[in-house]
Every structure is written in structure tokens, then in C-alpha cells.
Amino acid sequence: MRVAGSLLGAQTTRFEQVDPLLPAAAPPPQGHVLTAALPRGDRVAGVLTNSVFEPGSATALWSALALWEMHPLVGAAGGAGMAALLREWARLQARTAAGPDSACLLTWPSRDAEAAQPLLAHGFTPLTSLAVRRFRAGAPVRRAPQAGVTTRLATAADLETVLALELAELAYSALVGAAVVRPDAERVKRATVTRHLDQGDPMWLAERDGVPVGLAHCRLMDVTADSLSGTRLRPGRWGYVNCVSVTGEARGAGVGSELMAVAHHELHRRGATGTFLYYNPPNPLASVFWARQGYRPLWTSWELRPASALR
Structure with a gap:
């Protein structure tokens, strides 16, 4: 051309x-x-x-x-x-x-x-x-944990819990974005979650009184100028927030904010200089939540x- x-x-x-x-x-x-x-x-x-x-x-x-x-x-x-x-x-x-x-x-x-x-x-x-969020100089401040909510890294034993939370997020996203709930969604998601758990991608579970109420599924990515991700992001080490899901009964109580406070702190500690994610602008929950977490749109599909x- x-x-x-x-x-x-x-x-x-x-x-x-x-x-x-x-x-x-x-x-x-x-x-x-x-x-x-x-x-x-x-x-x-x-x-x-x-x-x-x-x-x-x-x-x-x-x-x-x-x-x-x-x-x-x-x-x-x-x-x-x-x-x-x-x-x-x-x-x-x-x-x-x-x-x-x-x-x-x-x-x-x-x-x-x-x-x-x-x-x-x-x-x-x-x-x-x-949407992107860049870390300022120094690690993000880790605020005091929310009363009654604890966070921990998921393990292979948490497969069913992680899967249920990811399927709930898929179902909601299909109402307000590009996601599609297909007949084999559970099988496909199970294989994907299993692979990410096996390769050690950080997935934080939030629990209230020992009951799982939220998930932040993340991973680290090294972006280079000649990579596919380099067409969307500047080179560097990025934390990718792949899926955040909070159970319906726990929404609005700060569980998502608690999960992201942990994720941002830990991803920065592991070398990330910024984080990115995908969200649906028509989503009435995500469009407000992610702005409050410091994210702003970079590319729109x-x-x-x-x-x-x-x-």
C-alpha cells in the first residue's frame, strides 16, 4: 500500500x-x-x-x-x-x-x-x-483491610469457586457488552481457569466470614514494541486485570475496592509499572467502579x- x-x-x-x-x-x-x-x-x-x-x-x-x-x-x-x-x-x-x-x-x-x-x-x-492505570513513584499505599473481609491467593483447590465467580461475571457482561454466554461456556471457562491456576497467575479471593464473595484474576505481562500487545500499550511490565467479580449480595460494600487495593499493591511489588483491563462502557457498575479505581480509557472498540x- x-x-x-x-x-x-x-x-x-x-x-x-x-x-x-x-x-x-x-x-x-x-x-x-x-x-x-x-x-x-x-x-x-x-x-x-x-x-x-x-x-x-x-x-x-x-x-x-x-x-x-x-x-x-x-x-x-x-x-x-x-x-x-x-x-x-x-x-x-x-x-x-x-x-x-x-x-x-x-x-x-x-x-x-x-x-x-x-x-x-x-x-x-x-x-x-x-483502560489503563499508571503507578506513581513508590508502591501504591496498602490501606487497612476492610473489617470482616480477608483476601488470599487462590489455589487449585479453589477451582470451583473461581469458576463460579467467572461465570457470573460472564453472564452479567453479556447483558451489557460484547460477551456471549454460549452453551459450552462452563467447559471453556473451566479449561481456561485451570490453565491460569496451573501457570501461577495471581488470583485473589475475597472472603467474608470464610465465605468467598469476590475474585480478582490478574497476571503480569512484559509488553515489547514488536509484540501484539505493543500495538495497544507502551513497552514495559504491565499488570493485566483479567476478571473482577463480586457476588450480587456483596456488591456495594467495598469488596471490589478491597480486592483491587490488594491487587494493585501486589502487582506493583512484582514489577508492574501500570495495570490495564477491559470493561464495557454500557455496564452501569463497571463504568463507575473503574473510574474510581483510577482507570481511564485508552482504546475503545x-x-x-x-x-x-x-x-
Whole structure:
């Protein structure tokens, strides 16, 4: 793609202006190339990829089985460039067969507000945000534990407890985000939780009077500039907050905050300089909770289901 080099450099400059925590704009993957002309003759481009996920895979729990994803290169064109590219995508998608279990997806910096209007106009919804929290100098202060609540690392003996809490989080997320509760969800989650327990990923359980009431499933990641995660995060050691779940009867009592106070302290102690997670902006619990924990959106994934609804 001849225009890719200049657009990529201009896009990196725009990213720097929009949000200083963004990494440099990444080259798009291989796929179907779309280009669009702007009124002054400038051109923007994008690469469209199509993925098909097998039923029974972990990905199928948070994605439609057929996914069309656009990787834009709009340079410095901002909202006008995004609008032109989306018009071309809509024309192409109208000629593409897509079943009910399908989606169109585009991930873009959360603070680039100019892109929001054309995405909304074409029917996209901001379903998922990647949010970040950077640690300031020194370890996060470990506050006094909440009365009656204790936290501990989960072990293999806690598999059923962890599984139940993760399935509860999946069910709630499916109401307000991109998650899908599929018939084999328990089997898929059981295999995933077992693997993470076996490899020693930190999972903190909160207990009240000895009864489990919450979970924070985390892990450490070393992000490099040439890795897939490096297209979303600046290089460094990051703590990933994979799943936080609090039982319905314990919500609103500070259990989640207690879990995250422990997780932030311990992840920093293990070398993380920041943490990140994914949450659903339409989620009335998560959208408030994570802001209070110091997280703010870095990337937003705009989604439309089914893919045939792109206009």
C-alpha cells in the first residue's frame, strides 16, 4: 500500500497529540485494502480482515463467530478521514454475506472524539474499552483491610469457586457488552481457569466470614514494541486485570475496592509499572467502579452486530 508509510507517520503524530499514553501507530495486518478520497484530494486507507472463530474456543465467549475488523490509516485526517473510510466499508459490506452471529469491529483511541460521530452515524456502539492505570513513584499505599473481609491467593483447590465467580461475571457482561454466554461456556471457562491456576497467575479471593464473595484474576505481562500487545500499550511490565467479580449480595460494600487495593499493591511489588483491563462502557457498575479505581480509557472498540447492519 503506497500511501501506508506517510499515513502511518501522520497517524503516529496525531496519536501523540490525542493521548500521550498511546504507543506509535502500528502497521496494519495483511488483508483487503480499502482507500477513500477526501474533498481536497488527500486519500485515507484501511485494511479489512475477516476472522472465523470455532465454537468452543475461548474467543467465542467475547466475540461473534464471524468478525470483520477494520484497521484504519487515516493519518491526520481525523473525523473526516474516518467518515470517508466508513462509507467505503459500508459499500463493501453490503455485498458481503454475513449471518446473525457476525460483527463489524473497529478499535480507535478513546480520546479521539472526532472519530465518534461518524462511527455512531454508521451504527457502531462503543462496547469495550481498554483502560489503563499508571503507578506513581513508590508502591501504591496498602490501606487497612476492610473489617470482616480477608483476601488470599487462590489455589487449585479453589477451582470451583473461581469458576463460579467467572461465570457470573460472564453472564452479567453479556447483558451489557460484547460477551456471549454460549452453551459450552462452563467447559471453556473451566479449561481456561485451570490453565491460569496451573501457570501461577495471581488470583485473589475475597472472603467474608470464610465465605468467598469476590475474585480478582490478574497476571503480569512484559509488553515489547514488536509484540501484539505493543500495538495497544507502551513497552514495559504491565499488570493485566483479567476478571473482577463480586457476588450480587456483596456488591456495594467495598469488596471490589478491597480486592483491587490488594491487587494493585501486589502487582506493583512484582514489577508492574501500570495495570490495564477491559470493561464495557454500557455496564452501569463497571463504568463507575473503574473510574474510581483510577482507570481511564485508552482504546475503545466500536462494534456492530450483525455485520449486515453496517450502514
